[in-house]
Amino acid sequence: MSLIHPVANGLRTDHPIPGLVFINDERLPLDNPDAIERTGRNQGEGLWGRTDPLPDGGWVAFTTEPKNRAFAWAVHHHPEHGRTVLLVRDADWSSLHHDWMYGRNGFLYRHGGYWWDGSTWHRPSQVADRAFESYDARPVRDALTVTAADLLARPGTAGNARVAKIAEFTVPEGPLPRWHDHLALWAASRRPGSRPLDRCVVDLLAPELDPVELVGRAALAQIAEIDAQDLPHEKYGRKDLPPPQAETEAGPLWSKPVARDWAEQYHRVNGPEALLSGRSAFGTDQPLGLVADHNHLTKVIADSLQDAEDRRGKSRLRPGASQREELAAHLAWWPAVTLSDSTDGLIPLTALRTTLVEAVIGGLAEDAARARKYQETTVSLGDIRKDVVKLIDWYILRAPARTPALFGEICLTARLNLGLDPRDVGALLRRSLHLDSQLDGETVDALLDLALPPSATPATD
Numbered sequence: 001m002s003l004i005h006p007v008a009n010g011l012r013t014d015h016p017i018p019g020l021v022f023i024n025d026e027r028l029p030l031d032n033p034d035a036i037e038r039t040g041r042n043q044g045e046g047l048w049g050r051t052d053p054l055p056d057g058g059w060v061a062f063t064t065e066p067k068n069r070a071f072a073w074a075v076h077h078h079p080e081h082g083r084t085v086l087l088v089r090d091a092d093w094s095s096l097h098h099d100w101m102y103g104r105n106g107f108l109y110r111h112g113g114y115w116w117d118g119s120t121w122h123r124p125s126q127v128a129d130r131a132f133e134s135y136d137a138r139p140v141r142d143a144l145t146v147t148a149a150d151l152l153a154r155p156g157t158a159g160n161a162r163v164a165k166i167a168e169f170t171v172p173e174g175p176l177p178r179w180h181d182h183l184a185l186w187a188a189s190r191r192p193g194s195r196p197l198d199r200c201v202v203d204l205l206a207p208e209l210d211p212v213e214l215v216g217r218a219a220l221a222q223i224a225e226i227d228a229q230d231l232p233h234e235k236y237g238r239k240d241l242p243p244p245q246a247e248t249e250a251g252p253l254w255s256k257p258v259a260r261d262w263a264e265q266y267h268r269v270n271g272p273e274a275l276l277s278g279r280s281a282f283g284t285d286q287p288l289g290l291v292a293d294h295n296h297l298t299k300v301i302a303d304s305l306q307d308a309e310d311r312r313g314k315s316r317l318r319p320g321a322s323q324r325e326e327l328a329a330h331l332a333w334w335p336a337v338t339l340s341d342s343t344d345g346l347i348p349l350t351a352l353r354t355t356l357v358e359a360v361i362g363g364l365a366e367d368a369a370r371a372r373k374y375q376e377t378t379v380s381l382g383d384i385r386k387d388v389v390k391l392i393d394w395y396i397l398r399a400p401a402r403t404p405a406l407f408g409e410i411c412l413t414a415r416l417n418l419g420l421d422p423r424d425v426g427a428l429l430r431r432s433l434h435l436d437s438q439l440d441g442e443t444v445d446a447l448l449d450l451a452l453p454p455s456a457t458p459a460t461d
Helices: 033-040 090-102 179-188 217-224 256-275 288-312 321-340 349-373 386-398 400-418 422-436 441-451
Strands: 008-010 049-053 059-064 071-078 082-089 108-110 114-116 144-147 201-205 246-248 251-253 277-279 285-287
Touching: 033 049, 033 059, 033 071, 049 090, 059 090, 071 090, 082 090, 108 201, 114 201, 217 256, 256 277, 256 400, 256 441, 277 288, 285 288, 288 321, 288 386, 349 386, 349 400, 386 400, 386 422, 400 422, 400 441, 422 441
Parallel strands: none
Antiparallel strands: 008 082, 049 059, 059 071, 071 082, 108 114, 144 201, 246 251, 277 285
């Protein structure tokens, strides 16, 4: 939702977005999702519609607006919390449909992706949790839900506002001035039996959203502990930056917790490769496994060259040791790369990852079966076999960027197939690598802090 910007509120919405105009939505059959779908679906070129039931009750419905095809109506009906009616750009409705149906990030969005699930406000979804194939939900501290009744305790002047018509609608350049008057007009238009104003959610207040607490690009880089030049470009890489809570002439601004979440995900993505890298003989940073393979092959080839020279005898001029080492290093480079190349390497990394997952899950399945046999209430997880840890080492040292995917798949499969808590599986991986990995304990901990899903790490405040 952070990349989707609604452009207007439907007049019959229960949860208005601050700053947006209200549009007359009387032509929408809001109590009939199938009819909303039929408004646009197969009604002509450039028109479309869709409706789906929500997993926990309620439904969503979308339709291109026939009188203004640049826009689409989006309706979310919650069995307890009423309905949300939004106008979005027609190109955005499919993304909003995905968020509402599968995003696991609530149904109301404010301040650049802060979301509400009916009870709790959360920060924008940024930190991936592969054990649940979703994002880690981060509640907002000291959040206060602002209702229409709260805002209208200070009455607005409905006569100073107007309801827009869809056929002539164009997107305003910024938030409406005196939006309080527009909210008063919306409230005055509410029909008998509509949701009470004290149950119509309008906004979120939280200390972290105080405008004076928001930070810009320089502070974002500082929080992430990276050079500002390494940040994605504001113009061309906006989707790779955190969703902004405010836009200014100087650029986007973020809340500090959103910036910290982005920094955490940035290091989860880039950290394993940086942690498990070393300097090659050619002065470049490469995965530790590739460096080790290259050094090993260089020695093998250099020794072979020495043996060949010894067999030829002393009658011919021999290269010096440094020349031999240099030649061997060049001859060894591509064979070393080919050992772990992800496209056409000698070792199929994808197949190896599948094998590693199956090997770890096989051991966990034995533990789960033993617990069932003896009717134990908890599953005692035995250490991962030493040979399996050795192969895990080989894999992560040559493909460190793939480490989160490996550990995430193990935690996900153990949760779905065996009912194991990701935190228990994460503790097992940590213990087993401490026992048998060639990596030192400090590196193991640093790697797992980056590569384990959030749900598989020790609980913290």
